[in-house]
Amino acid sequence: MLHSLYEFWTAAVGNTPLEWVAVLTGFACVWLAARESLWNFPIAIFSCALYILVYYGAGLYSDSLLQVMFILLSVYGWYEWLYGGRSKTELPVSRTRRWEWVVCGVFIAAFTTGFGYYLEHHTDATLPHWDSFTTAGSLAAQFLLMRKRLENWWLWILVDVLYVPILWYKELYPTSGLYALYLGLAVYGYLQWRKSMEKEQAAPALQQTTIS
Template identity: 70%
Template structure:
């Protein structure tokens, strides 16, 4: 009971910037799970706010990640609108083997290189975990931009790790947000799988 009271007291004391970032972040992932294009402008607002939140908490890799997310959101917005055949709307599809290999290599190299730099040249908290979640988030965002169904698998792994990291850094509202992200990632997978099956049904030609 005492720990629960402490949580609510410290969470209530979090700055308004973090709370606004939390609310817009939740809205962004919910909209993505619903395949709504509005997830991208909302993501830009949320990531812009988190640049300042993570800077104050010395999570530098995550701070830089927000800047990259803003750029990727602009690109993803265009891709979802015109990334399909003949510049049509991009449909949900499966991740290719080459994409899986590319993501795995990227995450491994990024984690080792950035984690080493953060550990030896900054006062970053949890440098290698910070680097790993950053790399995983970039891989997940890349697959989300391409509307690959399996992007949600990566987000599930990343969210599971983020929850205790953010709690440790006393970013309690954001830690709770990532717990909600975890549930939304499962929901997003179910919704996108349904959309994939619907697209597959439409693409099957009717017999004469």
């Protein structure tokens, strides 16, 4: 009994110090993204580099690979947020285009089916299809986030709801708790970005009224 309690406590406070550093920096980068801060990108790159090791050690190979993609997307997103607007200006928050939804939907379905099959039959990965689905959903959400599409937070909410039990099952308790916090941050991010978008859209009309 005491041994079981000790094992649970050891896992609950973190399998390694590395996981806790990844957890704290991961939380920081999502909070900064919700606040539209450019600092979310360098911190995200650092956190993802740590999670490559954390997820690989837990047998979540798809999620380990996902971190590599996040690093590449974060570099591109950093540039887009700075110069992706009109005339190389800062990128504003906007709604997702129809073609972007189609691309994201097709990508998620294809990746989940194809990579899930590969993981199931050629590796010792656990939960191969769920792992692949959350990976694909995260990549789609990150793609929308780097374009500052408001609805990226919808996908993050879906992904976070799934990650919490998956990571708990894999005994990554601090990271599971982190994704529970991510869920709250995703809701907060959506509300903040919607407010920012509405303010941006109202600015030209207000300026025109003032001039008139």
